[in-house]
Amino acid sequence: MSDPLAGLYQELILEHSKRRDGEGLIEAFDAERFDRNPTCGDEIRLRIRVDDAGVITGLGWEGQGCSISQASASVLAGLAPGLTRVDLEGRIEAFRELMRSRGGGVGDPEVLEDAVAFAGVSKFPMRVKCAMLSWTALEGCLAQLR
Amino acid sequence: MTLTEGRVAQLRQDFPILQTEVHGHPLVYLDSGATAQRPAPVLDAERDFLEQHNSAVHRGAHTLAGLSTLDFEDARETVARFVGADSDEISWASNATDALNTVAIALAKANAAGSASGRMRIGPGDEILVTEAEHHANLVPWQELAALTGATLRWVEVDDAGLWGIDDMREKLTDRTRVVAFAHVSNVTGMIAPVEEVVKAARSVGALVVLDACQAVPHRAVDFHALGVDAAAFSGHKMLGPNGIGVLYLAREFGRELPPARTGGSMITTVTMERSEYLDPPQRFEAGTQPVPQAVGLAAAVRYLESIGMNAVEAHERQLAERLVSGLESIDGIRVVGPAAGVDRSGLASFIVDGVHAHDVGQLLDVQGIAVRVGHHCAQPLHRRFGVAATTRASAYVHTTEAEIDRLLEAVAGVRGYFGVDA
Numbered sequence: 410m411s412d413p414l415a416g417l418y419q420e421l422i423l424e425h426s427k428r429r430d431g432e433g434l435i436e437a438f439d440a441e442r443f444d445r446n447p448t449c450g451d452e453i454r455l456r457i458r459v460d461d462a463g464v465i466t467g468l469g470w471e472g473q474g475c476s477i478s479q480a481s482a483s484v485l486a487g488l489a490p491g492l493t494r495v496d497l498e499g500r501i502e503a504f505r506e507l508m509r510s511r512g513g514g515v516g517d518p519e520v521l522e523d524a525v526a527f528a529g530v531s532k533f534p535m536r537v538k539c540a541m542l543s544w545t546a547l548e549g550c551l552a553q554l555r
Numbered sequence: 556m557t558l559t560e561g562r563v564a565q566l567r568q569d570f571p572i573l574q575t576e577v578h579g580h581p582l583v584y585l586d587s588g589a590t591a592q593r594p595a596p597v598l599d600a601e602r603d604f605l606e607q608h609n610s611a612v613h614r615g616a617h618t619l620a621g622l623s624t625l626d627f628e629d630a631r632e633t634v635a636r637f638v639g640a641d642s643d644e645i646s647w648a649s650n651a652t653d654a655l656n657t658v659a660i661a662l663a664k665a666n667a668a669g670s671a672s673g674r675m676r677i678g679p680g681d682e683i684l685v686t687e688a689e690h691h692a693n694l695v696p697w698q699e700l701a702a703l704t705g706a707t708l709r710w711v712e713v714d715d716a717g718l719w720g721i722d723d724m725r726e727k728l729t730d731r732t733r734v735v736a737f738a739h740v741s742n743v744t745g746m747i748a749p750v751e752e753v754v755k756a757a758r759s760v761g762a763l764v765v766l767d768a769c770q771a772v773p774h775r776a777v778d779f780h781a782l783g784v785d786a787a788a789f790s791g792h793k794m795l796g797p798n799g800i801g802v803l804y805l806a807r808e809f810g811r812e813l814p815p816a817r818t819g820g821s822m823i824t825t826v827t828m829e830r831s832e833y834l835d836p837p838q839r840f841e842a843g844t845q846p847v848p849q850a851v852g853l854a855a856a857v858r859y860l861e862s863i864g865m866n867a868v869e870a871h872e873r874q875l876a877e878r879l880v881s882g883l884e885s886i887d888g889i890r891v892v893g894p895a896a897g898v899d900r901s902g903l904a905s906f907i908v909d910g911v912h913a914h915d916v917g918q919l920l921d922v923q924g925i926a927v928r929v930g931h932h933c934a935q936p937l938h939r940r941f942g943v944a945a946t947t948r949a950s951a952y953v954h955t956t957e958a959e960i961d962r963l964l965e966a967v968a969g970v971r972g973y974f975g976v977d978a
């Protein structure tokens with residue numbers, strides 16, 4: 410039997426949900442955001458550090474939740490450092506668009522890197538908010554820097 | 556006395572939705588605790604009413620108004636008889652949450668002008684007592700009432716399994732306790748509360764008793780007069796009935812003392828520009844146009860349950876719960892909360908899968924056609940006590956079979972392997 414959940418639980422997602430890149434709060438930070446998904450109780454606290462040129466130099470998070478939300482935070486921790494605020498805001502928007510594609514989008518690997526593995530999540534409307542949790546938390550952090 | 560396999564198979568024919576498939580599998584619906592499915596007689600009753608008698612009740616002189624009023628009041632009598640109450644003690648609400656709010660808001664109003672006396676009086680220094688296991692619907696309104704009256708909210712703590720006993724309750728009852736509110740049956744643990752003992756203890760300190768009967772009335776014979784509670788609430792959609800209707804039981808004496816939470820049309824006697832006088836219960840608590848077709852549908856659901864027999868419903872679910880709990884407990888890495896196997900509980904079980912979040916569990920079950928509830932089940936404090944954000948809950952009803960429980964158990968046994976967390 411082919412795995413009907415293969416689209417949702419990509420190898421890369423299951424792997425990231427265990428790897429948890431970027432887990433642990435960074436001590437020195439410029440913005441912090443705590444977000445909670447009230448329906449399922451998933452939560453994340455995310456901190457970022459930025460240099461004078463507006464480039465993200467550090468990202469750390471702490472949280473608990475389902476494999477999708479945890480893997481998503483792990484992927485984001487790999488993507489964000491080295492990018493400017495403006496660049497990152499564009500990529501968050503691209504990820505949001507992918508999540509809203511109802512299974513239609515594939516995502517641009519140039520822009521989203523490993524996060525394209527979440528394309529299949531867009532077919533599961535109940536899980537989109539899980540994938541978005543860390544991304545909206547980061548968006549909240551970036552808004553504080555404007 | 557329980558339900559034979561043949562009887563359950565026969566009942567299943569009444570539920571159109573049970574014939575559907577999910578992801579290519581026959582649906583295994585184990586989420587009746589959240590909302591129950593409706594059998595054809597309930598769907599038909601509502602449709603027949605709408606096609607033949609529909610009109611506004613308690614007003615107008617035309618033929619349909621008379622017919623719909625009769626149906627509406629028959630529904631009230633049917634529901635009243637079902638829960639051991641008199642008709643004038645049964646008011647319609649939109650759901651259990653609404654009914655519980657009605658009691659809390661009415662008590663706040665009674666105390667707003669500082670005019671409440673006797674057991675209606677709640678003020679600074681007084682206490683409202685709940686338990687840590689409550690559904691938010693039976694917790695947040697009491698937090699509000701405490702804030703509005705200056706009273707203190709206190710709670711009975713639960714143990715690691717989410718359980719509390721009468722001794723824990725007695726310890727928290729003081730001569731300042733004015734209201735005791737708790738669930739007859741927990742929607743998370745399935746624990747059956749010692750209602751009569753709580754009532755006796757509450758009486759001895761002069762406190763009102765409000766019962767959240769949401770998970771009790773659908774699943775076992777309940778007699779509010781025998782239990783002796785002052786108020787109780789339950790929802791139509793959890794007992795094979797329609798959405799948009801709930802029931803507020805107010806013991807006659809208490810109902811007559813309580814002011815209306817909501818005011819307006821249909822609940823008054825005389826209205827002048829300065830003031831209004833209110834009808835007696837139950838109309839006093841039914842402001843505005845009522846959910847008449849839903850009341851008719853709910854009465855049909857009650858008759859359907861009565862035709863099965865509530866003792867048989869309870870015995871059937873008790874058997875399924877035993878199979879469910881002992882089956883889950885024999886799977887590695889699964890922790891069931893609530894009463895241990897062999898101890899009385901309602902037909903549901905919530906569990907934690909070690910290393911796998913409840914949402915992931917639910918997803919893997921869904922793809923096999925099995926519908927369960929995942930999350931905090933509107934009981935965050937209880938889940939905080941368990942040390943998890945979410946659990947998975949399977950809940951049975953009259954149409955649930957042993958084979959369906961076995962399909963769930965088999966699927967749960969595969970969860971940790973799928974997510975690569977088995978030892």
Ligand SMILES: Cc1ncc(COP(=O)(O)O)c(C=O)c1O
Binds near residue numbers: 650690740741790
């Ligand atoms: C124990 C308990 N109380 C209250 C409620 C609230 O019911 P409703 O949402 O129908 O108002 C529920 C339903 O989830 C419940 O299980």
